[in-house]
Amino acid sequence: MPPILFWCLAVLSLLASGLAVTAGRPSRAMAAGVGVLLVDACLVFGLGAPLLALEMLLLGLAAALLLWALVLRPGRLRLGAPGRLRMNISRLLAFGAALYLAVLLSWALGATPGVQPAPARSLGGEFGPWAAGVLLGGAAAAAWVVVLARRRRPDEPGEAP
């Protein structure tokens, strides 16, 4: 990547970082944070790490989608309102996408029988993947417990929240 292009993207990323840090409204801060992630993905791609850039791009797109659906346009999802035309179309599209991905994955698994898994020595030795899985499972379990922590009802004893 030429330095001039790098610094153009870097200035854009720094501006988005400054906006994320100084934004008054949390939704704007999060939108700027997603922008930082996407611009940094372009930078990482230019620096010669396409796989990492693709992962950053996917993470950024997922964050942008969640931000749009849950924060910026919260009325669009309406998950608890079945029977609407948009809900039915979305359900069909989601089923089609899942079917397509399943067919693609099964074809890819069948077409590459000779590929051997990478040795586990690179990250954390032999137990690295297991440790990463346990950590990820622990993080998911912690998030699950925190999200399910319910508010105390008025008729329950104890200090008011």
Add this chain to the structure above:
Amino acid sequence: MTPASHVLLFATLQVLLGLAGLLTRRTGEVALVSGLVMLSGVLMAFCALAPDLEEGPQAAGVVVLLLLAALAVVGMAVLYAFHRYRRAVVVDEHDRMRR
């Protein structure tokens, strides 16, 4: 080809910006995004140091990216739980875990 010193300078600026936001802002969401900006800067530093790393940037960077995603998920879950108690998330007022 971009020199590694340029990338390191950019990564340092990004980490400093995130650190400033983490230390000065009181809103929980902004503090979380500041942490994500810091981790993104760390990721850029990994890319700058790629030729010096035995495994290349991708293996080391994936660890940071996983950490970034986990921070986002767990942080948002904690903030969501806080939002159920109070409308605004001001991190200075959440000392419930100490009591």
